[in-house]
Amino acid sequence: MKAIVYLTKSKIRGGQSKKVGYTQEMFEEASKKLYLRKISAQKEFEKKQKILYSKSSRAAEIESELALTGVRAARAVAKGGNVKLELLHLREKNESLRKELSFIINKLGFPDGYFKIKYFCSLCKDDGFIDGKICRCMKELLRKECYRKLNETSVLSLSSFGAFSLDYYSEVPLKTGGSSPRKRMGLILDYCKNYAKDFSKDSPSLLFTGNTGLGKTHLSLAIAHEVINKGYGVLYNSVQSLVSKMEREKFKPNLDSSDLEKCFTDCDLLIIDDLGTEFSTAFSNSCIYNIINSRIIKAKPTIISTNFTMKELEKTYSQSMVSRVMGNNIRLEFLGSDVRQKLLKKKLGKITESIVNKK
Numbered sequence: 169m170k171a172i173v174y175l176t177k178s179k180i181r182g183g184q185s186k187k188v189g190y191t192q193e194m195f196e197e198a199s200k201k202l203y204l205r206k207i208s209a210q211k212e213f214e215k216k217q218k219i220l221y222s223k224s225s226r227a228a229e230i231e232s233e234l235a236l237t238g239v240r241a242a243r244a245v246a247k248g249g250n251v252k253l254e255l256l257h258l259r260e261k262n263e264s265l266r267k268e269l270s271f272i273i274n275k276l277g278f279p280d281g282y283f284k285i286k287y288f289c290s291l292c293k294d295d296g297f298i299d300g301k302i303c304r305c306m307k308e309l310l311r312k313e314c315y316r317k318l319n320e321t322s323v324l325s326l327s328s329f330g331a332f333s334l335d336y337y338s339e340v341p342l343k344t345g346g347s348s349p350r351k352r353m354g355l356i357l358d359y360c361k362n363y364a365k366d367f368s369k370d371s372p373s374l375l376f377t378g379n380t381g382l383g384k385t386h387l388s389l390a391i392a393h394e395v396i397n398k399g400y401g402v403l404y405n406s407v408q409s410l411v412s413k414m415e416r417e418k419f420k421p422n423l424d425s426s427d428l429e430k431c432f433t434d435c436d437l438l439i440i441d442d443l444g445t446e447f448s449t450a451f452s453n454s455c456i457y458n459i460i461n462s463r464i465i466k467a468k469p470t471i472i473s474t475n476f477t478m479k480e481l482e483k484t485y486s487q488s489m490v491s492r493v494m495g496n497n498i499r500l501e502f503l504g505s506d507v508r509q510k511l512l513k514k515k516l517g518k519i520t521e522s523i524v525n526k527k
């Protein structure tokens with residue numbers, strides 16, 4: 169990622185001024201998309217114009233007359249004399265030309281407004297700026313670009329609720345008492361589905377715990393997928409990748425790493441996967457703590473998954489961090505035995521079967 173730069177001090181809600189930071193690269197990508205939108209709107213318009221002109225040569229004449237308005241107005245001003253009167257005549261002439269054009273268009277059976285450029289964003293006409301201020305369409309593109317860059321997007325589409333099967337979990341209740349893994353996982357699956365369905369900026373934070381291969385990542389990705397589709401800004405990262413990104417920004421010259429941290433602390437939903445698997449350093453610990461703590465203060469939902477036990481978490485992280493997470497996140501304890509292994513056995517079984525059948 170290139171240097172994070174402050175592009176703008178945009179006015180956000182109620183005239184509050186807020187700094188928004190994006191990389192130059194993100195800005196260029198967003199501008200490219202805007203440019204393509206504008207070109208496509210213009211091409212569509214030209215196609216329509218051609219149709220109109222093929223049906224009425226008078227329409228073409230009127231359009232070229234109207235296109236000369238600017239030049240005629242400038243000429244009138246340069247010539248001097250009664251400029252006001254000249255301009256008034258020009259306006260009246262244009263009015264009648266427009267009326268005539270609209271009459272021709274209606275007579276040909278086209279609806280009102282059909283021969284106007286249909287911009288993707290009518291506010292800024294796909295320029296991305298209005299009076300020097302960034303338009304909301306540009307903001308949306310920059311936001312999407314930011315999430316695209318910061319997300320481990322390659323894994324985002326891999327897991328869905330539909331692909332999550334309860335068949336992998338035993339129906340036999342645990343020896344230690346309580347419900348069976350299948351019953352527990354059924355409840356967790358329902359909870360996660362509802363969480364994604366009803367997601368809002370006020371949704372609670374979650375903590376997925378349990379042994380390896382039980383579907384923690386799978387369900388957090390399924391949630392991410394649905395919540396993204398609802399239009400929210402979601403960032404999914406393994407804890408290691410989150411720390412690495414922060415580290416990379418920190419050691420770049422002339423850079424304010426707080427901008428990247430802002431993306432992590434301000435997104436609508438942050439998913440921190442595999443807590444405890446990162447290479448633990450003073451930097452990683454403080455970085456994780458700061459992000460989690462800021463999100464708690466801002467009441468923003470965070471999903472954390474870990475196969476650490478509570479004791480292991482307490483051993484690795486500061487007490488204040490563990491107590492914050494425990495006090496703030498709803499804990500879902502995954503049960504069962506490693507689904508990853510079961511899937512692998514299934515795959516190996518299929519390969520062996522196909523080899524045997526070939527013989």
Ligand SMILES: Nc1ncnc2c1ncn2[C@@H]1O[C@H](COP(=O)(O)OP(=O)(O)OP(=O)(O)O)[C@@H](O)[C@H]1O
Pocket residue numbers: 327331332333334336378379380381382383384385386387442474475507508511
């Ligand atoms: N119930 C399930 N149905 C279908 N596939 C599953 C299920 N649970 C897990 N898997 C698959 O098994 C693999 C391991 O699951 P996942 O990565 O979600 O486990 P995890 O709990 O995050 O493990 P770890 O603690 O090691 O990170 C993935 O490929 C996942 O898609």
Ligand SMILES: [Mg+2]
Pocket residue numbers: 384385386441442473
């Ligand atoms: Mg995982």
Ligand SMILES: [Zn+2]
Pocket residue numbers: 289290291292293294295296297303304305306
């Ligand atoms: Zn716009």
